[in-house]
Amino acid sequence: MKNALMKLVYYLAEKGKMIGINRGRLKAMLYPAYRFVCYVFYVMGGGYVYLYHVEMPVTQRCNLRCKHCIFMMPYFKHPADYPVEDLLRYMDKLFDAVDSIQIFRLLGGETFLYKDLNPLIEKALASPKVKTVEVVSNGTIIPPQDTIELMKNPRLIFQISHYGKYSRHAEEIKAICDEAGVKCVVRYPQDKTWSYFGDLHFRGRSDKELRKQLKNCASICRNFLDGRLYFCPRASFGSKLGMPDNPNDFVDLTGDTDRKTLKRQIFELNQRRFIAACNYCDEGTGAVESVPVAEQM
Ligand SMILES: C[S@@+](CC[C@H](N)C(=O)[O-])C[C@H]1O[C@@H](n2cnc3c(N)ncnc32)[C@H](O)[C@@H]1O
Ligand code: SF4
Numbered sequence: 001m002k003n004a005l006m007k008l009v010y011y012l013a014e015k016g017k018m019i020g021i022n023r024g025r026l027k028a029m030l031y032p033a034y035r036f037v038c039y040v041f042y043v044m045g046g047g048y049v050y051l052y053h054v055e056m057p058v059t060q061r062c063n064l065r066c067k068h069c070i071f072m073m074p075y076f077k078h079p080a081d082y083p084v085e086d087l088l089r090y091m092d093k094l095f096d097a098v099d100s101i102q103i104f105r106l107l108g109g110e111t112f113l114y115k116d117l118n119p120l121i122e123k124a125l126a127s128p129k130v131k132t133v134e135v136v137s138n139g140t141i142i143p144p145q146d147t148i149e150l151m152k153n154p155r156l157i158f159q160i161s162h163y164g165k166y167s168r169h170a171e172e173i174k175a176i177c178d179e180a181g182v183k184c185v186v187r188y189p190q191d192k193t194w195s196y197f198g199d200l201h202f203r204g205r206s207d208k209e210l211r212k213q214l215k216n217c218a219s220i221c222r223n224f225l226d227g228r229l230y231f232c233p234r235a236s237f238g239s240k241l242g243m244p245d246n247p248n249d250f251v252d253l254t255g256d257t258d259r260k261t262l263k264r265q266i267f268e269l270n271q272r273r274f275i276a277a278c279n280y281c282d283e284g285t286g287a288v289e290s291v292p293v294a295e296q297m
């Protein structure tokens with residue numbers, strides 16, 4: 001029974017990727033179902049922890065300066081790489097604690113500015129708990145041949161964010177991938193909708209307003225930064241840029257918390273009705289603005 005349910009969820013989740021689960025309204029509609037499935041898995045599945053989407057930034061460095069970058073990369077004064085030994089250790093901890101991750105995504109900043117990407121790709125692919133590994137890039141850097149070889153794995157999807165004239169090698173990279181047999185998806189500006197979630201000031205919303213906000217935001221994309229699994233990238237990167245770093249918004253995998261406790265904490269994080277960061281964000285409210293994709297500063 002449990003296995004049949006899981007198979008169904010994986011099937012629907014894979015289909016969801018194809019129809020563009022990122023579309024706002026559809027995402028908001030599916031969000032309660034996602035939370036419910038996670039609940040059923042955990043409670044009836046003996047503590048089984050399922051995550052749909054985890055993204056792990058490998059660097060803050062970027063060769064573009066998108067004004068409305070959702071990770072706020074251009075606003076880091078001294079952008080740095082995350083040390084590979086740390087990232088590998090955190091991945092071990094995460095893969096040990098959870099039971100299944102539908103999509104594990106490696107990104108930046110600009111992912112190919114990071115020189116130690118290969119061991120991270122290898123580790124993600126080596127985990128049977130990870131269904132799909134994604135690597136995302138802005139189409140400015142041609143991946144080295146050894147990375148192309150690794151990306152041939154059928155469980156990996158390479159996504160190029162095509163930002164028009166800024167993604168100067170996008171077509172060439174796509175051709176290299178097609179030739180090599182790498183599954184490569186190009187997302188053109190017209191396929192994307194970018195929003196600006198406002199600056200990082202405190203909004204003073206009530207709990208009721210915040211619950212409604214998160215229902216609309218429907219964030220299913222957890223951000224794994226500095227060994228902490230944050231509810232969303234606004235919470236993780238915002239906390240590095242002046243927002244309070246609220247322990248309610250993340251699970252810390254850097255310490256010696258035992259596996260059972262981590263599982264419970266991750267499950268609970270996934271079930272939050274709102275997080276502290278929502279009070280520093282306009283996503284999910286009428287105040288959120290649509291903005292041009294990849295406008296440079
Ligand atoms: C932060 S980027 C990092 C990877 C790479 N530098 C890139 O641009 O693809 C990850 C994803 O976030 C998307 N993104 C960035 N800012 C956004 C925004 N304001 N609204 C919606 N999506 C955004 C990008 O298009 C990309 O698909
Ligand atoms: S390319 Fe743009 S969206 Fe991607 S990390 Fe750099 S600044 Fe952000």
Ligand code: SF4
Nearest residue numbers: 217232234277278281
């Ligand atoms: S802070 Fe809240 S509203 Fe903003 S993106 Fe994160 S979960 Fe959504």
